[in-house]
Amino acid sequence: MEYRHLGRSGLMVSEISYGNWITHGSQVEEDAAVECVRAALDEGVTTFDTADVYAGTRAEEVLGRALKGVRRESLEIFTKVYWPTGEGKNDRGLSRKHIMESINGSLHRLQTDYVDLYQAHRFDVETPLEETLRAFDDLVRQGKVLYVGVSEWSADQIARALKIADEMGFDRLVSNQPQYSMLWRVIEAEVVPLCEKEGLGQIVWSPIAQGVLTGKYLPGQPPPAGSRATDPTGSGFIGRLMHDDVLRRVQDLKPIAADLGLSMAQLAVAWVLQNPNVSSAIVGATKPDQVRDNVKASGVKLDAEVLKKIDDVLGPVVERDPAKTVSPSARP
């Protein structure tokens, strides 16, 4: 495993991290979840990503149990706040109240005194940015949070936050967590250039496009049993990609991966890691063998000719529109 700085911060993270959205506390049983975490640790993954909202807060509990006994200093634990964690009108968003309450719940469930990175899961249009950033800064002063970042914020939102942090003397954002894969490149036009200039790193999600880039979903055929596309919680998210034009083109990536001696999942993860603004690719897994497969992408270099071949194969199904980075227009 190779390690990178999280943006321009001093924190080192594994360039492949393990995330537990959809899987822990939901799609997979606890034994399988723990086995995946163990496999990740064995392969040198030190960075683990979760969120208060995953599986209605159960995902943090599972991760807390799975990491119990591991030397805390050897881990980087990331979580998030924004999406609803309860029925109450204040159980959501980025108000000072919800941030202060949600971090306490996350720390309790994760069985730790601090998280290494606390991320605003989306932009909250109903809270002044100053309020959110001051609450984040207070958590840093309290030692509950070591670094702060955001997820799926637009370049304009990140720029506004940095300006306020500089004016008010708050801790600066060190990272953004966007969706990024060969198929979804919407951060490249605006978010990445700003973050490169300002020293934020990308911790990218769904680098394998939720399994689609493994090539296991065949055009015109039902998805394999037990895969995310068949899972009641997962199928809604992956549905956007389950179109024959996308699936056919993905099949055409197979010879490229084979020529390089890579699995399709490794090619997909290696692809996002070629972007120097990416600090880490967060992979998900339902089985330990998937983790072992995916982590081998660490350190792989893809030359310009390979990147061009991938672009030629995928052609028009690649999404690049920066306007696709959106947060809800009202609090969920």
Ligand SMILES: NC(=O)c1ccc[n+]([C@@H]2O[C@H](COP(=O)([O-])OP(=O)(O)OC[C@H]3O[C@@H](n4cnc5c(N)ncnc54)[C@H](OP(=O)(O)O)[C@@H]3O)[C@@H](O)[C@H]2O)c1
């Ligand atoms: N900030 C955000 O808004 C946000 C949103 C989404 C995710 N995330 C983060 O990003 C993490 C990763 O997202 P993701 O799970 O969508 O990532 P992903 O790595 O693109 O997809 C993971 C899924 O693909 C399948 N898979 C993975 N490796 C495979 C392999 N080698 N062979 C065959 N199938 C394989 C597995 O599902 P099956 O076995 O079920 O098919 C696995 O659960 C999340 O856990 C979370 O931490 C953040």
